[in-house]
Amino acid sequence: MARSHKNDIIWGMEVRGHKTLLLAFLPWLALSARADAPFDSDSEVPRVLTPARLDQPISEVPASVTIIDRELIRISGARELHEVLRLVPGMAVAKADGNVPTVSYHGTQARDTRRMLVLIDGRSVYQPGFARVSWNDLAVSLEDVERIEVTRGPASAAYGANAFTGVINIITRDPRDSVGQRVSVRAGNNGIRDARLGASHQFENGAFRVSVSSQRDDGYDAGITPLENGDAKRVDKLNSRTVFELSPRDTLTVHAGGSRSRLDRPPESGLQELADYYDDTHQVGERAFFGLDWQRQFSPRHQLKVSAYGQYTNEDNNLDLCFRDPLTGAQGPGGGLFFSQELRDLYLANNSDIGQTLAAAGADPGIQNRYATLQASGAQAFCGRAWLDTQETRYDLEIQDTLQVTDWARLVAGANLRHDRGESQAFLSGTGENVSRRLFANLAVKPVAPVTISLGGFWEHDDINGEHFSPRAGINWQVVRGHTLRASYARALRTPDIYEDQARINLPITDLNAPFAGNQQALLGWNPAYFFVTQQSPGMLKPERIRSRELGYYGRFFAGALGGFELDIRYFREELWDLVSGALNPFEFDTANDGEVEHRGTEAQLSWRPNARHLLRLTGAHVHTEANIATEQRFAARDSASALWHWRLGGGWSWSTAYYLARDYNDYPFERLDAQLGFRHRLHQTEVEWNFVVQHPLNKEPVVFVENQYQDDQRYWIGATVTF
Template sequence: MRLWSAAVLASTVGLSHAQEMAGPDIPRVLTPARLDQPLSEVPASVTIITQDMIRASGARELYQVMRLVPGMSVAKADGNVPSVSYHGTQARDHRRMLVLLDGRSVYRPGLARVNWNDLAIALEDVERIEVTRGPAAAAYGANAFSGVINIISRDPRDSEGQEARLRAGNNGIRDAYVSSGWHHGNGAFRISVESRGDDGYDAGLPPMEDGDGKRANTVNGRGVWELDNGDVLSFYLGGSRSKLERAPESSLRGLGDYQRLAIQRDDNAFAGMVWERQLSDWHQLKVSGYTQYSDEKLPLTMCYFDPLTGQHGAGGGLFFSREMRDLYLANDGDIGATLAAASNDPAVQQRYGTLLSSGADRFCGTSYLDVREQRYDLEIQDTIQISQWARLVAGLNLRYDRASSQTYLSGTADNVSRRAFANLALKPLSRLTANLGGYWEYDDLNGEHFTPRIGLSWRLMPGHHLRWVYARGLRSPDVYEDQAHSNAPISRLNGPFGDRTADWLGWDPAYFFVSEQADGNLKPERIRSREWGYYGHFGDVELDVRYFQEELWDLISGSISPVNFDADNSGKVTHRGTEAQLSWRPGARHWLRLSGAHIHTRSNSATELRFAARDSGSALWEWHALRNWWLSSGYYLARDYNNHPYERLDLQLAYRRALGPTHLEASLLVQHFLENEPVVFAENRYRADERFWLTLALRF
């Protein structure tokens, strides 16, 4: 991959002087400080996942390769919705890590999260992934809380021709991918289309009797032009559409029965452009902007139990009556007290009699969990070589976020952010490198904040470096956490209720009786991190070891569902532990990659411990046994996720052959689960111990 292109896409710029300072064997990264630097000098611990590692892992989906990162918690914790969290805490509300795709933040602003199912990039199009392990708010602002995953796609100038891939296996695995790239004059363009699907965890096991399969379709396009005056102009665009079978909402269990499978549909689209100018050999300027849109909707079609009898009946309509809402408000939003008082409240009893007079044997309808999110982002970044021993990157950012939801927000809420950042890389001594960084931001919801970071690297001898980093960070409350005002309407009512909703329920539209509202007083979550590290590169071995202490406070650990909104800043977590990663290439025919972490996590909230494994690790090995054959194996361990250990062994056999200008590749991968345990939660189970799939790929 071209270093220049990678710098544009990762929002970083490198200078030739820094390249001279790095030795030829030490890998270079772009993400931690927005500067091109050798791994030995960056102000963070970094994991690099290359295309070779992705291929050797045999992964089908992007989130799966994150298991190669020490300290990363990875699982499908919520049915078919992946959870990825560095130093994992909450299993479902994983909202404390920033993910970038070609410099664009895919961290959603409305209901803070990263939806890994909808990332519009295929693994074949990923050039490399740089994972900054530790707070990076000093470089990327709020929400780069525990770390940053920077996904860098292939430069169209480095690829031309067509590719196709088909994959099939048990568990309903059916994947397809096609890509085409071409060059024209000083420009290049690539477009890729992918479809992925599987049956998720096995159907028939409660509460997923109907299954939790998924189907995701994505398109991704990227173009680059080298203009006559030396400027580089690039653009990207794409989108995704996914369909997920969802298990019953835990907050609605006991209120009624589902009448049809709940299928969540997500639509996403994005477009962006980057312009870069080389002002001189020591001065570079970059301007970038993007827009993105997402629309998520989950219909819940249920027949509700009568709250007074506990059986199906027309009395189930009380859950959506105006009188129950009034009683709920009179009881200060206490659901239990409201239901207990319903049988003695005259207004509720009068409404109850009206519902029973309908003669209907059930009360059924459809409610929606819906959210639409939009973002517009503009950034200017300037990089300058001040002297032989000092480089500075600085910039300004303006962002507008909007979220719309009837269920979560009762309308629309927006937020405008203004930001400024800088990182100064100094080399006052030949052995010492210092990085001083900070990020200032002001947004309409959370006010003004500043997050600093300082990193020092001392070269003991060529290839051996000691590292010390102090960093602070924050995660600002999202639009929903700050502006929550839940109102869940019901529609498509059965029988007589649908014609005269106001007559039967007292209002039109009719809403679920529970309504939660934020007080708007939440503070940003905070983190303070210290680390001591060693980086060594000697012979065929590369080793990185990190010891860290992290303090997290003002955490929003309580429930934030539309029917149980209990958000405050009372959560606290401490992490203390050691991580290590080792790469060994004894020859051209095979290599080995090991990672491991031992972490002690303490918290005053049980929910913050569910995704925190004390011991975790991975091993990835590849061996090119014969000219056209190669073998790889992967091992993954986490003890434990929510008291459930995770242990898996993978084996992949692949064949590659060139037929003139055409390249054919076939592979078979088998996953064997070494633990007969559910994944995080009891409902996440597979019946069989093995998963396997066959992949056929063609490049021409």
């Protein structure tokens, strides 16, 4: 399917077709840029840093980029960070697993979204041990964010493995750009109770900013199986940034923070067939980070940056269960068979087939003897607690040098050393580690004034995956002033994580009831006792790979008195292969590199300011996705769109409304309408802002999976912010 000669022919035909369309478009572009027509100068074009690690006008970068700034965040009415990413064309965003958000560019799998890099101030929050991004626990609140730059397309040439389908770069506010204190509160239905306290201060040679925030809600699924008691969430966050201007040339930035979370989680479906829960399951997490950035400005043409950070994650899920007797189906001491040495041996003898193991258990002599021992114990039930535990640490050191080689060439190059460590009794039976060494370079050249050529590459070697190289090439041609055509080609990879490479699943049981507590050797045949199901990775996975080709257009129209109009269009073809598409859990562990996906489509984003009081922002994507494995299409919407309109009514009042569409996620459409009414006024030296937000689903379909039946649950809240 992917990488076929037939597809190359189709791509060439489509390129020629779009080239014809663009050539037909050029006379209109020229007319729009005639000498007496208003247009944006190059200095007014937004600048971005993320795509190639170079500070460039968005019209010159080798990728499509979406910018979400503080204003867009505020007028969107979003309460959580992941929600504003619905403003990115082609981005799949949903709470696909109860209260756990899922975010994926050109979504494929709905629960295992491990193919996109997320940065906060340059620090990767892509967790190395278990290949995921935990959006609930990111130690940053929306109010801390200055802007978000989303590179839409593979960016491994700039950031290495795992910048596979794109990069989300979350940039927090520089404390030198803020002053004073801010207190925010929010309350609404579904138990919404949020609060934030932020403070910033400027001193002689620098400034600091710190915020403490708390989010509470009762979730969505209360009263609906399997979450009759709801899926409540509680998250507390600390975020700080301090800047020291050591000299006119030297700047030191200190980043620090962390989060604590508690999420109600649904029962594990595989365990529900074997046991009854005697207490609710909670996912409890703790995260902390500390980072330093030192920048030296040798001259306006030469800058050196050294960055170092460390981060820690600890997460536990409790499973409080009373196991049913496999022979009678009722609770009793026979439930201990599931944690017996004999059933584990039978499971391994049956090639790790759960069904065959349980079918053969009744006739196995060893199992019969163990069952008799359990029945003679006099216990009324077999109950205990199992833990799904993960701990991850990362230490990262990077040196980056940016040089204006000539008036027409700029180069950024650097080296990176990283150590990742994952620890889990449940998933690794101990500890796994990985050390990576990496070199990168990106070059932007202007051979003639209207043309920018971008070349980049990232070499890396790590202990698990060996040596790899990811290239990218792009060309931008400013056809007429304010209007640029773009073409780019990139290859990228996602390397298997520690869990995929070194998994050895063993689920021990603790806190057993009497007489099993302290007597596991005699009653269960071993100590400690483990659940009979186990999985082990063969350690033979190859990296997932992607090849991307893109044609694009970026234009700006009608600046000045007529307002502003900005348009970006992207046509792309992405071929993904060697994908790990199977489930990787205690009951099913499929590590085959047999998945293939092809994305082909068009995306567009438009921003229009007809005057100072109005802003209209539209995005849309139409994507054809073909996959050889059904799970890779669950989160891939054929059509998606967003529309956001903001109106400053006057007198401190404002109104905004937003519409979001994804058709479909796993055959379920997502459609929602949001509205926000705001009022801002001053009391002496204090500014007070009020807002009322309603999020109203336009259908009653589940989201991705049938158990997520919260589309009919309207949410609303009122918030107040005091700045002094």
